[in-house]
Amino acid sequence: MVSAVRIFYYKSYLILHLNTSFPRSSMTTGGASSSGADTSPKKKGWPKGRKRRLLPKDSNAPKGPLSGESGLHDAGYMLFMGDQREVLRQTQPGLAFHEITKLVAQRWAALDQIAKTKYLEAAEADKERYQKEMEEYQKTDAYKNFLQKQRKAETPSPPKKTRKENGEERKEEEEEEEESSTSLLSTVREGELRQLRKSNTDYEEQNAILQKHIESMKSTVERLESETSQQRSNNAALQQHIETLRRTLARAFINLPLPGSEAAPTEETIDSYMVQLHSLIVNNPQQHQGLIQTVRGIVSQLALT
Secondary structure, X not given: OHHHHHHHXXXXXXXXXXXXXXXXXXXXXXXXHHHHHOOOOOOOOXXXXXXXXXXXXXXXXXXXOOOOOOOHHHHHHHHHHHHHHHHHHHHOOOOOHHHHHHHHHHHHHHOOHHHXXXXXXXXXXXXXXXXXXXXXXXXXXHHHHHHHHHHHHHOOOOOOOOHHHHHHHHHHHHHHHHXXXXXXXXXXXXXXXXXXXXXXXXXXXXXXXXXXXHHHHHHHHHHHHXXXXXXXXXXHHHHHHHHHHHHHHHHHOOOOOOOOOOOOOOOOOHHHHHHHHHHHHHHOOOOOHHHHHHHXXXXXXXXXX
């Protein structure tokens, strides 16, 4: 975009410079005589049907100087034009573009050399700035990448192949694709088979572990059932022994009612009777010496086996 604006300014400057330097009559007559005298053949343009190869532009490169496409004098004039255009637009907003350009050209021609030197030095400084930035930029990776892209763009494209060659290449590509797809399918199948074999082996190992665990649980259940049955038998024997003991104690203490109570013990009340008897003997042994002697006699005569 910047280079297009520069070219536009430069062309406008050349047009105005030629218009102010030469009269229109001499230009037209000279142009007519020269055109009549010039019998050289015209240069042919770009061949029809052939595309121009556009080289890539470096968007990361530093901004070029105004004197890059023209001389230092023209670069100074373009700087002067940039300043004067803004002034004229503010002071005389009704002027057309060609009028502004003409006034700028007249002011530049009337400008003294000292004032022109200011713009020429600015153009020179801008050129030095560009050279310095360009030297720094050429050391970066972005510039190297741009050179690679430019070389690729400059490389001529291979000649077009005939239909026969394209057909043969397409056939070869199809055969290669078919072979690659077949080999890929076989590779995938082999991988799936390996995965299935591995999964089957894992399942068999897990089944073996579960089978051992089940057998262990079965033996544990059988052992617990045996122990439960034995405990039930022991509980039944103990219950029978307790019932026998209750009957024996009830018969032995049937004639010994507790002090303050005339009720004799039975098989149903023998448990509470023995608890009360023990409490009386332990709490007041001095008051119940006779009771203690009677109990000792009864107990000595008991056969508790």
